[in-house]
Amino acid sequence: MAALGRAALLLSFGLVVYALVAGSLAAWKRRRRLALSAQNALLAAFATTAVAVVVLWIALARHDFSFVYVADHTSRTLPLGYRLAGLWSGQEGSLLLWLLILTGYSALAVWLNRRTRDLVVWAVPVLAGVASFFVVMLCFISSPFATAPAPADGAGMVPSLQNPYMLAHPPLLYLGYVGLTIPFAFAMGALLSRRTDERWIVVTRRWTLAAWTFLGVGQLLGSHWAYVEIGWGGYYSWDPVENAALMPWLAATAFLHSVMIQEKRGMLKVWNMVLVALAFCLSIFGTFLTRSGVINSIHSFSQSPLGSWFLGFIVICVVFSVVLIYLRLPLLRTKTKLESLVSREATFLYNNLLLVALCLTILWGVMYPLLTEAVRGETRSVSKPYYNFFLHSFGLPLLLLMGIGPLVAWRRASLRALGKTFLVPALAALVTGSTLIALGYGSSTPGLLTYTFGAFVAASIGLEFVRGTRARHALSGGSWPGALVELVGRNRRRYGGYLVHAAILMLAIGIAGSSAYQTVRERGLHPGQSMEIAGYTLTYLRLEQRQEANAIATRAVVDVSRGGSHVTTLDPGKNTYPVEQQVSNEVSIYHDPRNVGDLFTIADQIDPKSQVLFLKVLVKPLVNLIWAAGFLFVFGALVAMWPDAVEQRKLAERYAANAVAA
Amino acid sequence: MIALSVAAVLAVFILYTSVAGAGTPQLQPSDLATHRQGDVMLVGRVVGAPTGDAHAAGGLHFVLKDAKGRNNAARVPVRYAGTVPDLFRAGREVVVEGSLRDGTFVAKPGTLSTKCPSKYAPAKKST
Secondary structure, X not given: OHHHHHHHHHHHHHHHHHHHHHHHHHHHHOOHHHHHHHHHHHHHHHHHHHHHHHHHHHHXXXXXXXXXXXXXXXXXXXXXXXXXXXXXXXXXXXXXXXXXXXXXXXXXXXXXXXXXXXXXXXXXXXXXXXXXXXXXXXXXXXXXXXXXOOOOOXXXXXXXXXXXXXXXXXXXXXXXXXXXXXXXXXXXXXHHXXXXXXXXXXXXXXXXXXXXXXXXXXXXXXXXXXXXXXXXXXXXXXXXXXXXXXXXXXXXXXXXXXXXXXXXXOOOHHHHHHHHHHHHHXXXXXXXXXXXXXXXXXXXOOOOOHHHHHHHHHHHXXXXXXXXXXXXXXXXXXXXXOOOXXXXXXXXXXXXXXXXXXXXXXXXXXHHHHHHHHHHOOOEEOOHHHHHHHHHHHHHHHHHHHHHHHHOOOOOOOHHHHHHHXXXXXXXXXXXXXXXXXXXXXXXXXXXXXXXXXXXXHHHHHHHHHHHHHHHHHHXXXXXXXXXXXXXXXXXXXXXXXXXXXXXXXXXXHHHXXXXXXXXXXXXXXXXXXXXXXXXXXXXXXEEEEEOOOXXXXXXXXXXXXXXXXXXXXXXXXXXXXXXXXXXXXXXXXEEOOOOEEEEEEEEEEOOOOOOEEEEEEEEOOOHHHHHHHHHHHHHHHHHHOOOHHHHHHHHHHHHHHHHHO | OHHHHHHHHHHHHXXXXXXXXXXXXXXXXXHHOOOOOOOEEEEEEEEEEEEEEOOOOXXXXXXXXXXXXXXXXXXXXXXXXXXXXXXXXXXXXXXXXXXXXXXXXXXXXXXXXXXXXXXXXXXXXXX
């Protein structure tokens, strides 16, 4: 079996290297048939990589411990789902999954765009080049098919990973990371083939959107995992590994916005190239961070020789992109200029600057320990206050722009028209802000600003829907809900975008509510004693112990009441895993429908002898908006992505016209 | 215009770094002796059994040594109060923030974190 896996990977290696060499040659010498052959090689590489993945999956499913990888990451008692998830719980398997997704995406992108020949011809060698790196790693540096005499049982999986989130969070992140390769390859393909019009953007728009959505949802799932499982009461800690996924997401967000300017006005061509290269390089950098162990993180990863390989690959990618963009600068000059600082284009530009600024300050924070080590010989690190400061100074204006942008006209907006459109949102913000101050929410300025700006954005998005629906209703009659559905259906990109904006707004409100206005209290309690927090009374009743399948569960039974009436019973506690010799915190959460928030309890310390419980309680208002935002985010992204026959036809006509003109 | 906006963003950045200083040093126990006063992040491996109670008046006491073997002799006693991570025990690599006072590293409450035995490394390699 292992031999089959190795053989399949070697075939993949041969195929992608062939696609790289033959594809470059074909594009260079304009050989049609050779180019087709390179494309087919890329398609075949997906098949051979899939064989390798299936081999590893069979080995994982069948407890074939002669595979070192299987023995290292699973055990006989591990359920099938987690055994299959073993594919991405280790380094070699993760690389293999990466290659599978990359070749799969490449095959699909090449096949879907086989008609846009001039672009695909050059995108193929770029895709093959990226794939070559991963396949070299897999064949020669870090093979998932290494074998050894089989031990009686495997080492198993870390208990904290044995969690349904493990089935979804890592693969979603990979789908996102790897997806950013497609727009990058087509962008570089456009530069190489000197086709620097917006064609590559149109071809890859949905790819970028899909990758960006996967990356966003993957991160949100990871946050939820941390929130309910790790049990410190938070969902994001600015850890380098978390930032690793956030940075390419921010760059891709900027890219998704700025390409609209190029599509509409033919501007920002260089900037878009820079952004797509940045997003791709950051996705590789993210993998480098998680793999190399070069930066201290609470997720400490196995130190591996892969770090320097990845570093080398990043350098190649950066140099390649920079040199190529520089060489093609004359072709990327734009004829149109920004006409006014008060226009849709300008707000997009501000949005881009803020997003990139946020992304780069995070990058600076992540790199800081390395930089200070290199320059001063002393490792220094920045932490939460640093990141929060920039999140506030760049994130809050971004939030406000989300409300302003859609209301400002393209090209040049008159101030008078602006006054009219901004009246309702500004009033909404004013009323919200002053009410909140009166209610005592002034305790946190960032929190107050988020809520106030949020009201502005909500009113602005709401107005857009109201105006559009009214216009549609006047045009075609029918029912109001029908008019709304038709409006969204006919302008999927625009209204899908607004839905995503609404999701980001919910996210921002949820984050502000649960961080700026959270209450934390901790106390040592004897059975029968109680503590008060934010209107709740928590009474510690007793300690319970029970034997579970692979752990001893200790639970503190805590009665929760409000205003004298019983609300719920919570049972925070700890699980002790005798085999793995680990203890894990099991938090207990009450979702309060009144404030969409949580009452979050942690049994920080339990003394079984004296029965003393040290209870930590957090009240996090609005925190559930964060998770709800995820659903709206996916829905909005799907609306924006959904194939649109009208749009396709318009584009086809436009290119036909262009081709004639050229 | 663009230059102006970029300048504004840069100004915010420089303002922050000049006001808030430039991060917290990360040190190992062996570096601590030569380090001047002030808050540091101490990274080290727990040696021997911890004593005391992190939620009682005396606090939790444990000893750290270098995690990456530059100097194996250096030992620093640590006093800590607040939440103790599940994975904390002898042999684990931990990070804690605080400062050295009279030979004891006095940690800020609630700053202790363990490096988790890894998302990806096989369990047998975790110590």
